[in-house]
Amino acid sequence: MTLDQGSRTPRTANRGETVPTVPPASKAADAVDVTALLERGRTLASPVLRAAIDRLAPPMDTVAAYHFGWIDAAGRPAEGDGGKAVRPALAVLSAEAAGAAPEVGVPGAVAVELVHNFSLLHDDLMDGDEQRRHRDTVWKVHGPAQAILVGDALFALANELLLELGTVEAGRATRRLTTATRALIDGQAQDISYEHRDRVSVEECLEMEGNKTGALLACACSIGAVLGGADDRTADTLERYGYHLGLAFQAVDDLLGIWGDPVATGKQTWSDLRQRKKSLPVVAALAAGGPASARLGELLAADASSSDFENFSEEEFAVRAALIEEAGGRDWTAQEARRQHTIAVEALDTIHMPDQVRAQFTELADFVVVRKR
Numbered sequence: 001m002t003l004d005q006g007s008r009t010p011r012t013a014n015r016g017e018t019v020p021t022v023p024p025a026s027k028a029a030d031a032v033d034v035t036a037l038l039e040r041g042r043t044l045a046s047p048v049l050r051a052a053i054d055r056l057a058p059p060m061d062t063v064a065a066y067h068f069g070w071i072d073a074a075g076r077p078a079e080g081d082g083g084k085a086v087r088p089a090l091a092v093l094s095a096e097a098a099g100a101a102p103e104v105g106v107p108g109a110v111a112v113e114l115v116h117n118f119s120l121l122h123d124d125l126m127d128g129d130e131q132r133r134h135r136d137t138v139w140k141v142h143g144p145a146q147a148i149l150v151g152d153a154l155f156a157l158a159n160e161l162l163l164e165l166g167t168v169e170a171g172r173a174t175r176r177l178t179t180a181t182r183a184l185i186d187g188q189a190q191d192i193s194y195e196h197r198d199r200v201s202v203e204e205c206l207e208m209e210g211n212k213t214g215a216l217l218a219c220a221c222s223i224g225a226v227l228g229g230a231d232d233r234t235a236d237t238l239e240r241y242g243y244h245l246g247l248a249f250q251a252v253d254d255l256l257g258i259w260g261d262p263v264a265t266g267k268q269t270w271s272d273l274r275q276r277k278k279s280l281p282v283v284a285a286l287a288a289g290g291p292a293s294a295r296l297g298e299l300l301a302a303d304a305s306s307s308d309f310e311n312f313s314e315e316e317f318a319v320r321a322a323l324i325e326e327a328g329g330r331d332w333t334a335q336e337a338r339r340q341h342t343i344a345v346e347a348l349d350t351i352h353m354p355d356q357v358r359a360q361f362t363e364l365a366d367f368v369v370v371r372k373r
């Protein structure tokens with residue numbers, strides 16, 4: 001079974017079809033070191049991010065420092081996993097796409113990373129997730145009130161940092177960030193409401209994922225360019241790249257949310273199944289039809305009203321994951337990630353930018369599709 005990627009309509013076919021997970025690398029991308037690209041974004045953003053967190057009143061400064069991995073739960077200095085820093089890397093690159101120095105994108109990089117982390121703090125609390133970035137989540141360690149407050153504070157700080165620049169470009173950047181933040185919140189509301197529905201269409205799922213993940217990645221890809229004085233057409237095109245990159249990113253996240261290795265992801269096993277998420281693999285499998293799809297539908301419907309769900313064993317989740325795979329949801333989602341990757345990279349062809357910057361955007365897109373964490 002596969003689902004027709006173009007029409008979004010399930011169709012039967014091609015049992016055993018294999019979906020390559022590695023996208024075709026562009027020739028120019030061969031020369032790009034994605035680790036160095038991510039590290040550059042992190043290094044440029046880090047001092048500004050730390051100074052921003054220092055503005056928070058105690059104990060929020062400490063709680064935020066824990067979340068970013070700078071200290072451990074006992075308050076001792078640490079070098080924890082502060083995340084991949086994909087968004088800062090994109091933001092400084094987008095400044096270069098507009099012909100500006102990467103440093104020009106730094107306030108945007110930090111602002112987007114702050115909004116991203118605000119959303120993670122609240123998301124972990126809403127989902128009851130206990131593990132993020134290889135450690136206990138903030139609400140587990142410091143309590144729900146601190147998770148809410150620090151999340152709110154990061155959101156406010158993001159806007160503060162941009163508005164303090166006091167330029168016309170910063171005003172435009174802030175507008176794009178608030179629009180993206182609203183979409184992110186809409187997407188989260190959709191995501192949570194879908195947990196309580198038996199059926200969600202593939203279209204609804206993609207719209208939700210475009211909101212909760214695509215919008216902020218789109219903003220990361222334009223914000224540096226806007227700060228660097230890019231016109232709206234350039235910024236909009238970079239957003240189109242980022243939006244589809246975000247859809248590819250979330251499709252991979254959905255795969256990792258079921259089949260990811262906890263050692264690499266830093267999250268619990270079967271994290272999305274535990275949360276009854278209607279993620280792309282689940283939705284695609286349910287839409288596919290056939291015996292595995294039907295059995296999965298029955299099981300998930302029973303799970304929705306099961307008082308024992310919290311105590312499900314690893315095996316019970318493994319059964320559901322196997323049915324999703326058998327119905328074709330895993331392959332379809334991997335293919336969808338590749339399809340969105342292609343749309344993203346093709347969008348870049350419509351605007352002028354230095355070849356090296358284009359190669360770096362392409363390499364980051366390639367990384368998003370093959371990442372394991």
Ligand SMILES: CC(C)=CCC/C(C)=C/CC/C(C)=C/COP(=O)(O)OP(=O)(O)O
Nearest residue numbers: 083084085119122123184185188212213253
């Ligand atoms: C309003 C609200 C609560 C919204 C929640 C929205 C939400 C959590 C969307 C998921 C986005 C996503 C793929 C996060 C992981 O990013 P990543 O893999 O880049 O994380 P990293 O920074 O840890 O690397």
